Amino acid sequence: MKKLLLFALILPIWTLAQNKQTPRSVVNLMKEHVTCDWAETTVDVFKTGNPDTEIKGIAVCMFADMKTLQKVVEMNCNFIITHEPIFYNHLDETDAYATDPVYHEKREFIENNKLVVFRFHDHIHMTEPDGIYAGMMNKLGWKNYEVNDAGTLYKMPEKQLADFARELKGQLGLQTVRVIGNPKMKFTKVGLAVGAPGGARHIQMLNMPEVEVMVAGEASEWETYLYANDATTLGKNKAVIFVGHIKSEEAGMEYCAEWLKGFVKDVPIHFIQNEANFVTF
Structure with a gap:
């Protein structure tokens, strides 16, 4: 006993x-x-x-x-x-x-x-799916516009560049965005390049006929910035909106936290949002 x-x-x-x-x-x-x-x-x-x-x-x-x-x-x-x-x-x-x-x-x-x-x-x-792109697509509400099942190419109702930049700024809670291109430019075709894939990949995406506006994380100013400025000066219907590295991928890690909750049990799981790396004046 x-x-x-x-x-x-x-x-x-x-x-x-x-x-x-x-x-x-x-x-x-x-x-x-x-x-x-x-x-x-x-x-x-x-x-x-x-x-x-x-x-x-x-x-x-x-x-x-x-x-x-x-x-x-x-x-x-x-x-x-x-x-x-x-x-x-x-x-x-x-x-x-x-x-x-x-x-x-x-x-x-x-x-x-x-x-x-x-x-x-x-x-x-x-x-x-790529968890980072899936999270960003969900955050931005672009699912119905996706055209290539990879989260990188989208076809949207016609927009104006300045309005689109303001929309992104609000959706991502940004203090500022950097825009290269004619603010009045109209477009329907968008490419998403999260993080920092490098100038060569940015330029390759901008060259695609499926992309008029690229939403990017960050880049060296002497690569993507210079190329996009030259394209604008030459009258190309191309533009880039830089939202910063963090905000171009962060929703993907929020997606990751929810993904983890599907199979990690009995442990609290929290997503922590990063604060901005800099202040603007």
Whole structure:
């Protein structure tokens, strides 16, 4: 009888331990739910912390900057899934910051608060549908205008460039947008180029007959900016609206948070919106 009672007491504890969610177990679930094979070479790896830590809460974001990390701690989360690098370059290489106080204080904050950070970049783009484009399409309400099933090309009712730019500014909660092109230009064909794919890919998209206006994240000013300005001066019916890297992809990470809720159970999951990187005057 005593043995049965002891077993009855131990069983709930053992079951609870078996059901404990860790960053590693969540990432393993993510690997099962993406539609692509998990790449051997990828930036989608743990960046900081112990992957076998018990999760208190999950925070999903675009950039794990200091303001976001502070919010994570305030919300009692300890596992962060971020789309972009945490330490200022694509591979999060930190040798150059050996004596940098900003890097060291950020690292210290992460370690003191026992935060685990995982980057989810390559595979959210590689899965079908591309989670970043799917989230942006939902946010902007463009689903009925999609023409290529990839979230990159759209055919819309005729619009004027200036009106469209103002519309995007409101939808994305932006302080400002940068527009290259004739403000009175009318168009129906739109290309979406999120993040920072580079000037060559931007120019390739602008060259497509299916694109009159490209909505882009960010670019080097001597590449896409220069090309779009030349196209405008030459009388081409082409334009670019830059909404910034964060806002061109952030709705995709909000989509990611909802996606995670479909298969990660018994753990709070929060989407954290990044604040603007700069102020305007």
